[in-house]
């Protein structure tokens with residue numbers, strides 16, 4: 436029988452086995468783990484058994500998954516619709532034969548040198564004040580990843596020390612309120628604006644960039660505006676022509692390449708410029724962490740070792756859950772307030788990559804990437820976990836840390852008790868018999884019972900160090916790629932974002948001329964015009 440049919444059979448069978456029963460098999464549970472540098476990946480709470488794993492491995496081989504991974508690292512143009520390589524792994528490589536690696540190192544050194552000089556006061560604002568504030572302007576992939584990392588490291592003890600007296604702000608939304616919030620109480624004389632845009636044409640970013648330069652030049656009137664821009668604005672982009680037109684000198688532009696996709700660009704200048712400026716050389720460890728996972732992912736992409744390859748396992752399980760067990764949503768649940776923006780980054784990474792309607796060859800797909808959402812625990816527990824326990828089945832991904840950034844071990848234990856309890860509650864549930872033993876009134880039994888059998892996996896790290904933050908980033912980048920490879924999608928283009936942008940341009944013209952007759956949103960537009 437064909438492998439896909441056998442997987443389907445296996446799914447039908449395992450759907451009938453409650454996770455309570457699977458979890459009662461201690462030997463099975465012990466097999467369902469992988470460990471790398473003391474990161475424990477435990478997928479015993481997923482709906483898999485030894486046969487499932489064997490079949491998934493067989494499918495991975497038959498579909499050429501390992502070759503696809505190698506092709507990515509070799510720089511083959513796997514982004515076929517845009518005819519581009521996908522080489523974000525090169526950005527954190529320690530060494531490489533790739534012809535563009537010297538350029539990668541050169542940009543990295545330029546960033547570190549620039550950031551070091553800003554931090555030690557060699558580079559000052561035009562009025563001679565130190566540049567303590569970094570205002571990053573960018574959106575989507577030029578914003579979400581850097582913000583997640585900046586937040587994750589805010590309370591990491593070394594980073595906390597390195598960033599005393601400094602401000603790192605992000606401005607993404609074209610909503611003027613975001614501008615107000617991002618610039619609130621910032622002294623323009625002490626502010627360095629970093630405009631981050633791969634294309635340097637993104638409407639929101641360019642509007643905010645123009646507003647930010649106007650904000651700088653209208654406050655700093657002692658010097659000509661070109662001088663103010665020269666001292667207070669830098670850019671991250673792969674479009675040098677546009678940055679020049681904007682008035683930014685080339686030595687203040689940090690480039691990257693078309694083989695770095697927006698949502699995969701955290702370890703390019705997109706993330707490195709803000710992060711080195713704010714946290715200094717600590718960020719070397721972030722790159723090392725990402726690189727350690729890159730090596731794991733590549734080195735163990737083979738027949739004998741794939742069960743030790745955590746990102747590959749994450750991808751296989753995610754694909755299994757979505758394609759065969761038909762769970763259409765996924766919750767990313769870090770038990771760490773420092774990861775407050777992690778789910779937002781993963782939403783883009785996952786959904787912009789794998790939310791697709793056709794395969795690489797253009798044939799339609801019925802199922803592709805799931806809906807992704809999340810929130811740090813325990814906050815999420817008081818929000819959407821109700822649905823996860825008694826409503827729809829959501830594939831849940833728990834991320835925890837043995838040690839906290841804080842020395843309050845009592846509160847950390849409290850947090851982690853929830854991290855351990857939730858996957859059990861989802862998987863085991865609570866039976867009517869158990870409720871009756873507790874003398875639950877009959878009328879309440881249907882409300883208080885939990886069916887359980889809800890799958891999850893857990894990633895348990897020693898601590899949210901700078902290195903671990905890089906590891907976490909790379910784990911998710913590669914798991915998304917694996918799922919895309921299994922579905923045979925192009926996970927590296929995003930044509931789905933274009934139509935809305937085009938229509939917005941047309942609406943803008945309609946608003947300017949106040950002509951909406953026959954417009955599909957005529958009702959709303961008229962209401963807007965009348966009440967703005």
Ligand SMILES: O=P(O)(O)OC[C@H]1O[C@](O)(CO)[C@@H](O)[C@@H]1O
Pocket residue numbers: 574575576577631632633634635636637640697698787929932
């Ligand atoms: O870096 P840019 O070119 O401003 O693009 C920003 C973002 O816009 C998108 O193209 C679409 O939202 C993302 O993929 C990208 O990260």
